[in-house]
Amino acid sequence: MSxxxxxxxxxxxxxxxxxxxxxxxxxxxxxxxxxLLSALFPRLFTGTDPVRTDIGAALLAPGPGHPFGTDxxxxxxxxxxxxxxxxxxxxxxxxxLIALLAGLVxxxxxxxxxxxxxxxxxxxxxxxxxxxxFLLALIVIAIIGPGEASLLIAVAIAVIPSYARVxxxxxxxxxxxxxVEAARTLGVPPAVTVLRHVVPNTLGPLLxxxxxxxxxxxxxxxxxxxxxxxPKPPTPEWGLILSEGRNFLATAWWIAVFxxxxxxxxxxxxxxxxxxxxxxxxxxxx
Amino acid sequence: MIxxxxxxxxxxxxxxxxxxxxxxxxxxxxxxxxxxxxxxIRADWGxxxxxxxxxxxxxxxxxxxxxxxxxxxxxxxxxxxxxxLAPTMQLMGLAIAFAVLLAVGSALLGRGRRTGPMAGxxxxxxxxxPTFWIGLVLIGVFGFGLGWFPVVATAGFGALVxxxxxxxxxxxxxxxxxxxxxxxxxxxxxFVDTVRARGASxxxxxxxxxxxxxxxxxxxxxxxxxxxxxxxxxxxxxxFARPGLGRVxxxxxxxxxxPVVLGIIVxxxxxxxxxxxxxxxxxxxxxPRLATEQAxx
Numbered sequence: 001m002s003x004x005x006x007x008x009x010x011x012x013x014x015x016x017x018x019x020x021x022x023x024x025x026x027x028x029x030x031x032x033x034x035x036l037l038s039a040l041f042p043r044l045f046t047g048t049d050p051v052r053t054d055i056g057a058a059l060l061a062p063g064p065g066h067p068f069g070t071d072x073x074x075x076x077x078x079x080x081x082x083x084x085x086x087x088x089x090x091x092x093x094x095x096x097l098i099a100l101l102a103g104l105v106x107x108x109x110x111x112x113x114x115x116x117x118x119x120x121x122x123x124x125x126x127x128x129x130x131x132x133x134f135l136l137a138l139i140v141i142a143i144i145g146p147g148e149a150s151l152l153i154a155v156a157i158a159v160i161p162s163y164a165r166v167x168x169x170x171x172x173x174x175x176x177x178x179x180v181e182a183a184r185t186l187g188v189p190p191a192v193t194v195l196r197h198v199v200p201n202t203l204g205p206l207l208x209x210x211x212x213x214x215x216x217x218x219x220x221x222x223x224x225x226x227x228x229x230x231p232k233p234p235t236p237e238w239g240l241i242l243s244e245g246r247n248f249l250a251t252a253w254w255i256a257v258f259x260x261x262x263x264x265x266x267x268x269x270x271x272x273x274x275x276x277x278x279x280x281x282x283x284x285x286x
Numbered sequence: 287m288i289x290x291x292x293x294x295x296x297x298x299x300x301x302x303x304x305x306x307x308x309x310x311x312x313x314x315x316x317x318x319x320x321x322x323x324x325x326x327i328r329a330d331w332g333x334x335x336x337x338x339x340x341x342x343x344x345x346x347x348x349x350x351x352x353x354x355x356x357x358x359x360x361x362x363x364x365x366x367x368x369x370x371l372a373p374t375m376q377l378m379g380l381a382i383a384f385a386v387l388l389a390v391g392s393a394l395l396g397r398g399r400r401t402g403p404m405a406g407x408x409x410x411x412x413x414x415x416p417t418f419w420i421g422l423v424l425i426g427v428f429g430f431g432l433g434w435f436p437v438v439a440t441a442g443f444g445a446l447v448x449x450x451x452x453x454x455x456x457x458x459x460x461x462x463x464x465x466x467x468x469x470x471x472x473x474x475x476x477f478v479d480t481v482r483a484r485g486a487s488x489x490x491x492x493x494x495x496x497x498x499x500x501x502x503x504x505x506x507x508x509x510x511x512x513x514x515x516x517x518x519x520x521x522x523x524x525x526f527a528r529p530g531l532g533r534v535x536x537x538x539x540x541x542x543x544x545p546v547v548l549g550i551i552v553x554x555x556x557x558x559x560x561x562x563x564x565x566x567x568x569x570x571x572x573x574p575r576l577a578t579e580q581a582x583x
Contacts, residue, residue: 127293130558131551134517135535142539142547143304219416223521226418227536239418246422246525250430257426260419267414 020276028269035266039086048079050236059252069254071244073234080236081259087237088266091152092218098156099217100210103163108202110164111171112194122168125161133158137220138229146229155220159213163206170202177201204281212274215267222263238263294555295348295548299341302544309333312357312542344548353552354545358538363549366534374530377449377522378515384454385511389461393500394492396466405466412459417518421452421525449526453518457511461504468500475499502573508565509558516554 038045054074062069068077110121128136140154174180175198183193222239224230231237233244238259245256310324313331328334332343347354353363396405428434428448436445472478473496481491520532531550538546 123289123293127290127297127555130290130294130555132513132517132554134514134520135550135554138517138520138535138539139298139301139547139551142542143301145306146540215414219414222416223418226416226521227524229540242416242419242422249422249426253426256419256422260416260422263419264411264415267416268410271410271414 020272020279024272025276028272031265031269032273035085035089038082039089042079042082042086045082046076046079048076050079050083051075051234059248061252062254068258069252071241071252071255072248075234077241077255077258080241081238081262083236084238084241084259085262087148087231087235088218088221088263091148091155091221092214094152095155095159095217095221096210096213098152099159099163099213100206102156102160103165104167104199104202104206106160107164107167107169108171108194108199110168111175111202112198118168121164125164125168128161129165133162133216134220134223137224141224141229148231151221151224151230154224155217158220159217163209163213166205166209167202170205171198174198174201208274208277208281211277212271215270219263219267290559291552291555292345295345295552296341298548298551299344300337302548303337305542305544309357309542309544312544348552353549356538356543356546358541358543358546363545366546367531367549367553370529370531370534373528374519374523374532376446377453377519377528377530378512380446380450381453381457381515382511384450385457385461388454388458389465389504390497392458392462393465393469394497396462397469402466405462409459409463412455413463415456417452417456418521418525420455421449421522424448424452425525445526445528449522449528452525453515453522456518457514460507460511464504464507465497465500468503469496472496472499498572502569505565505569505572508568509561512557512561513554516557 042050052075054070057066057070057074058072060066060070060074066076066078068081070076071080106121106125110118110125113121131139137154137158140157141150144150144153177197180193180197183197184190188196218238221230222237222242225237225239226243228243231240233240241259242256245252245259248255309331310327310333313327319327332340335343344354351364353367355361356363356366359366392405392408396402396408425448429436435448469492477495478491481495486494516531519530520536522528523530523532524536531553534546535550537543538550
């Protein structure tokens, strides 16, 4: 075997797609399912009111009755984290869905248009992508003002350009595919071809991106509300709980630690799921 | 580069006009002033001119390096940003150094069959944890718990360590992922056999040859990394109550201080463009093939 062939076979071995181990996949999916349940039916997990104060039970360490401890006003941190999942999931899913749809429309338009239209849209995407997503979200908040709905819109707008870019590239690829060519030759109207062939085939990579994007969106939204730009206290929102916990780090670490752990676990789970989708998509192509 | 800065300034200028409310309210603060004074202020700040005229005035001043005057602080935006540039640059500089150290370390250690998945898991957690939460945990453990580092922002190097580590961790995660992939790919290239045949040791091979190949890949990430550091500095400076650009940006956004927000936008666009120029330059040096490819393209 020549050196080159040996090198090539080694390349083939290292170039394998990293598979996610099955147990990790189940843990990630299970965690997200629990999160979904807690957002829909928080009473299944806790009977405690997340905003009821009880000064007598302030700053209690984690223990029986209060698995995550209590905060400075005696509110149960576990109940607040459970109820908080609704805000985070609504913003995470909502923002990602908006960004996905807007990105798909802008990106496929750019990919389908002729030179000038594509040029203008691509340049616009490029300019917006010069900004870090978090800074972009902050600027959007500066324009539309703080609040829960603003959070969702700001996070969505901040990530639209990334989706648009992927959608554009994918559209350019699909546009030249054999089946599109065939549809055109058979005289299928362009609009039908786009809706029935181009868009569905562009959607795949975008959905993989969106799966991972939900986690990013949740982190970004928590960051914005940590800065005080989202819901007002005492709303049980993850970022807000963390910012309240900041003042009690010396005496009550649990207020800040547990919500952060839950956010991290959420993002890890969406990434694991996204990577699995990516790997199986890559496997199908070969 | 000019296009990006111009585009950012233009989009920023017009979209910030959409902010509801009267800028005069921001200018006078909470004070109660008569309509006559308000009109006077409006005229002084050029807010009565047609929008397009204001826009061209702004562009003209921008060309001379003038970003206008802050509504809130009554001083030039260039001065406001200039004063806060140093602390943020120190923070970002140290963060990049930590990130590179951590990433190279984890990429070199995480090459084995057993350590690989471990490194992968650490990278995933590092990338997934919210920056501000990492900061809080570090303050709790090393500030309050062990007392190694000051908890509040003071002058000196000690106070810079925790914020820089906070900012570095997610970046190190991404960098390590790319480096490990790069090392893996480079290890399969034909030149590895040549270097081995020359009798070079494994250490020399990795440090002198494959690491260099892997680095060329990760340099292209620099733009993304600087961007995420800039965005992250807003959070980190808030967590650690440090002065800096992030705080200036946040205050300007909360107070609706339009000239300062616009100044930050222009600054971000300029730094993005500069970083990209630099990346192209460095990438050519690290991988001479890139330069020749461009020459023949």
